[in-house]
Amino acid sequence: MTAILRATGVELSYGSQRALSGVDFALSPGEVCAIMGSSGSGKSSLLYCLAGVVAPTRGDVTFDGVPLRRLGDDELSTVRRERFGFVFQYGELLPELTVVENAALPLRLAGQRKAAAHQAAEEVLGRLGLAELRQRRTSQISGGQSQRVAVARALVHRPDVVFADEPTGALDSANADSVLAEFLSLARSQGTAVIMVTHDASVASRADSRYTMADGALTGRAAV
Ligand SMILES: Nc1ncnc2c1ncn2[C@@H]1O[C@H](COP(=O)(O)OP(=O)(O)OP(=O)(O)O)[C@@H](O)[C@H]1O
Numbered sequence: 001m002t003a004i005l006r007a008t009g010v011e012l013s014y015g016s017q018r019a020l021s022g023v024d025f026a027l028s029p030g031e032v033c034a035i036m037g038s039s040g041s042g043k044s045s046l047l048y049c050l051a052g053v054v055a056p057t058r059g060d061v062t063f064d065g066v067p068l069r070r071l072g073d074d075e076l077s078t079v080r081r082e083r084f085g086f087v088f089q090y091g092e093l094l095p096e097l098t099v100v101e102n103a104a105l106p107l108r109l110a111g112q113r114k115a116a117a118h119q120a121a122e123e124v125l126g127r128l129g130l131a132e133l134r135q136r137r138t139s140q141i142s143g144g145q146s147q148r149v150a151v152a153r154a155l156v157h158r159p160d161v162v163f164a165d166e167p168t169g170a171l172d173s174a175n176a177d178s179v180l181a182e183f184l185s186l187a188r189s190q191g192t193a194v195i196m197v198t199h200d201a202s203v204a205s206r207a208d209s210r211y212t213m214a215d216g217a218l219t220g221r222a223a224v
Pocket residue numbers: 014017018019037038039040041042043044045046
């Protein structure tokens with residue numbers, strides 16, 4: 001199958017600090033992939049390069065057949081906003097907005113009207129068991145609920161790829177298990193590919209494929 005996202009010979013240096021060296025990577029549409037590795041091995045740096053947040057020092061990242069470095073800033077922002085989704089360790093929600101407003105944000109930023117955006121967001125929130133909290137401000141919900149809202153926001157616009165950096169790292173293990181299961185089940189049901197960075201082997205075990213980063217190189221892959 002043609003890769004939706006591909007890295008070829010990607011290198012990244014921060015000044016004299018080499019973070020990535022010669023990374024090759026390919027993600028199929030709908031594939032769930034986990035990237036493990038010790039602290040400082042380059043996992044977040046790889047995620048940033050793959051998501052077009054940081055430009056590699058050398059090599060190419062290609063999304064849907066187009067090298068990201070050929071895109072201008074506006075085109076790259078549009079790809080990130082409309083074709084990608086993001087989940088971070090602490091949710092990173094906007095506390096002054098309600099649950100449904102947070103979840104609907106990608107659709108509103110893409111120009112969708114409020115009623116349609118909120119309807120789509122409520123459907124996703126319902127699938128994550130959050131329907132009753134939809135009018136609550138996100139400063140007034142629990143950590144597990146916040147992370148579910150972050151998952152809803154990452155998936156609501158049916159992106160091609162979701163980038164998840166320690167998506168359940170801030171949760172206790174019971175909560176982490178259920179949020180992860182709901183996240184991956186929703187992503188799989190809509191054909192969204194996922195790249196998760198994780199320190200947790202049980203999180204990685206739920207992926208279709210697993211890589212390990214060591215010293216800026218991607219050293220192993222095991223497709224399930
Ligand atoms: N902005 C930066 N400036 C300089 N060096 C950086 C910067 N960001 C990361 N690094 C360095 O690049 C290397 C890779 O860092 P990166 O954050 O990608 O690792 P990581 O595997 O995600 O680590 P962790 O699991 O601790 O989050 C490390 O040596 C780190 O110190």
